[in-house]
Amino acid sequence: MTELLVQGGYLIASVLFILAIKLLASPRTARQGNLLGALGMLIGVVVTLLHRQIVRYEWIGVGVGVGAALAAWLALTVKMTAMPQMVSLLNGFGGAASALVAGAEAGRALYTGSLADLSFFSLLTIGLSVLIGAVTFTGSLIAFAKLQEVMTGRPIVLPAHHGQSLLLLGVSLAGMGYLLYAQQELGLWVLAAAAAILGVWITLPVGGADMPVIVAFLNSLSGLAAAATGFVLTNYLLIIAGVLVGASGLILTQIMARAMNRSLWNVLFGAVGAQGPAATAEGRTVRSTTAEDVALMLAYAKEVVIIPGYGMAVAQAQHAVKKLTDALEKRGVQVRFAIHPVAGRMPGHMNVLLAEADIPYEKLYEMERINPDMPQVDVALVIGANDVVNPAARTDPHSPLYGMPIIDADKARTVVVLKRSMNPGFAGVENALFYQPNTYMLFGDARKSLEAVVEALKEV
Amino acid sequence: MTEALFLVFIFMLAAFLGFELISKVPPTLHTPLMSGSNAISGVTLVGALVVAGEQQTPLLTAVGVLAVVLATLNAVGGFLVTDRMLKFFRRR
Secondary structure, eight states: OHHHHHHHHHHHHHHHHHHHHHHTTSTTTHHHHHHHHHHHHHHHHHHHTTOTTOOOOHHHHHHHHHHHHHHHHHHHHOOGGGHHHHHHHHHHHHHHHHHHHHHHHHHHHHHHSOGGGSOHHHHHHHHHHHHHHHHHHHHHHHHHHHHTTSSOSSOOOOTTHHHHHHHHHHHHHHHHHHHHHHOOHHHHHHHHHHHHHHHHHHHTTOOGGGHHHHHHHHHHHHHHHHHHHHHHHTOHHHHHHHHHHHHHHHHHHHHHHHHTTOOHHHHHHSOGGGSOOSSOOTTOOOOBOOHHHHHHHHHTOSEEEEEEOHHHHHTTOHHHHHHHHHHHHHTTOEEEEEEOTTSSSSTTHHHHHHHHTTOOGGGEEEHHHHGGGGGGOSEEEEESOOGGGOTHHHHOTTSTTTTOOOOOGGGSSEEEEEESSSOOOTTOOOOGGGGSTTEEEEESOHHHHHHHHHHHHHHO | OHHHHHHHHHHHHHHHHHHHHHTTSOGGGHHHHHHHHHHHHGGGHHHHHHHHHSSSOHHHHHHHHHHHHHHHHHHHHHHHHHHHHHHTTOOO
8 A cells, every 4th residue: 555655656756757847848837847846856755755664764854954954055045157066066966876875775685685685687777876876976076176166177188088988987897797797795896986986087078168068968877877776776756757867968968069069979088178279369469449439339239149158157247248238228229149059167057147137038049040140230249258159160170169050250240359368268279250350359357347338338 | 577678668768758858948948957857866865765764784874864965955956946047037
């Protein structure tokens, strides 16, 4: 009877998870979807507490209490600009939890007898769960450290890096083999240790603008770790929910990789920063301008397209962007936003920041939709974006960026670039856009620059 | 063995369903999709609860409690942060 209640609860929770993701497809229903997901989780947890194997509740209470309190504190205080590292961190926790649960299953067999009591299938899925979970955990922690700038955000490539990664994968699989065929505990430990180092090794060579790909990939792995744990426990809810997340992460990974014209393999194993820049800036000069001039150009434009990038997030400039948009619209200037899929450090990063600043999502245009209009645009205002507007991606076959779809800012009548300094972008590639005769550079912190432009607009 | 195969069936069907559902999510919602699905992967909590609540060795209980803390962080943190983001996407 209890079993029926538990499984019935899991069925309802599965349906709620599926509905949650379905409702996430529209901004109008997304919030409701998220609530349904949370409800599904609550139902799953409550019916689990009826499980006959559970005999004590005090430690469960402590664990849930500590976890929920920490989660609430983190989730309610984190800044919107810090969302990529927040998601990475939570992702890592999920991966670790899945690996621990699968490991505990092995621990239980050791306590009551030996690993030989477990079926081949159980040992295999325990191994997979520990492998994927451990990679997710350490990989996500490194991604977190990079995004939080605890360590350098640039790619770190050791000598024969990919050989080392393959070796680590080989050691993990050897541990798995020992676990499966000798049923020895040592196999699981070797597997776990090698997988944990492998997670670090996979994430180290990925940096800067490639981060959205690895963040999405680790998200996918955390789902697969949960699904593998579902196989270990014969728990349908875990399998279904885990696979949904795995699929979601995989699709996002694909979208991100495609937006950079690279394969996932290339992102994981071909660090961009390691390549030399193709074009150099020899003998060319850029034109620097002032906030007052920018205000004039914007005030007398009919159509303005704003192209935000990671620099907007770093400068926390989204609210200043909103102020500028309002001021321009009051003057009858049409303002639209062009969003590149990999702008920022995670999929959809710019969209969330602009939404936070209360800019309606109807004004946000995807690259494919805005590019045909770019030649008619009076001013393209680039805020802290670089590689995603580099025309070399279209024109220079020697550029590392060649072939990557970009926003055609260079085709606008006038281009204004807000930038901290003349340092090249993450890819270390010179940007030909900056040297165009119709491009003006406004140097400085993006937020301060924008506020100065808004001030100057009042005088125009 | 047939049971293992049955689990693989479920895995496969859910994978196809997942691909269908997620390819309909617009880019503007990709961050909330990620954090929301991330929260859902915290469902491993249901496994962690059993480990933490069983009468086994103190070591296993400790492992279970740690898993409960981590999975709860993942789930609760994920849903809360997603809700915070989605509030911005209200239609005015």
